[in-house]
Amino acid sequence: MTLSRRRPLLVLSAVAVLAAAGCSSSDATAKVAVPSPPAQERAACETLDKLLPDTVAGQKRHDPAPDSPLTARWGDGDAEIVLRCGIPRGEEMNDPKSNGVQVNGVWWVLFPRSEGPRFVTAYRDPYIELLTGTRYAHDASVLQAFGAPVLKATKSL
Template sequence: MNSIRRRLVCLPVLGLLMATVGCSSTDDTATVVVPSPDAYTAKLCRKLHQQLPDELDGLERTDPEPRSELTAGWGSSAIILRCGVPKPAKMGDLTAPTTEVDGLGWLIEEPGDGSYRFTSALREAYVEVTIGSDHKKQSGAASLVVLGREIKKAIPKGIAN
């Protein structure tokens, strides 16, 4: 009897979940996972968020959903920034590809979808910048110069927790 009651209660919830998953938005707003850093890191990220440009590489700012002071975006999903991300596993790998742009070090990763993901190094908060496959063909990593300057102003040198 209890198993039948559980099934009947779960059916409406399952139907609602399926309907929600099946819906899609008609706009091009990107969705991202919002990081959940400690309070100090979140404070640094909020400071960075206030300094980020309205336009980057000729793209208008279109922050991803859900809206957060820990994320920003330009050109729908062409460039996505997430502040306060955990330390990437490859950050400790001495053979991992890295680069330095305008005095800021970056770990370079290729997620496999044609995009590039850059994570700032030697700062008190990790900042991740993903450049979508279409945009990397147009501008490459030029946005790292502008974003790097803002990161250096908002987030002190150091090692993030």
């Protein structure tokens, strides 16, 4: 199935997709790099920031430093969830073997990491990245909280 003119995306069930993710603890003290998107993308990210929930997967929001509407954070350690909005489209998005999942109307591409899964929105402008802790290595439900805000604040490609 081809989901875009740019690249095919292998669609698997959330369980199968996340089963490929590794398991180890995340570094809760890591600094969060703030993206530098163009003005139009920045405006969409600022809108998204206002729509993001206070709680995701039972984790309360406590934004990282430096304070920016382009980043958000929930939880700590293995339950950490970090959002970065306005990231550049990385070369890894061109891999036709990338695993993806659609949750609440948003396509996400999965990039397994030892610290926990990394998800990047597909077919949305601007691109959004979620870095999750190992607690979510086999659980795509963390993505549910982002469907409505992402659809409302971003545009389809």
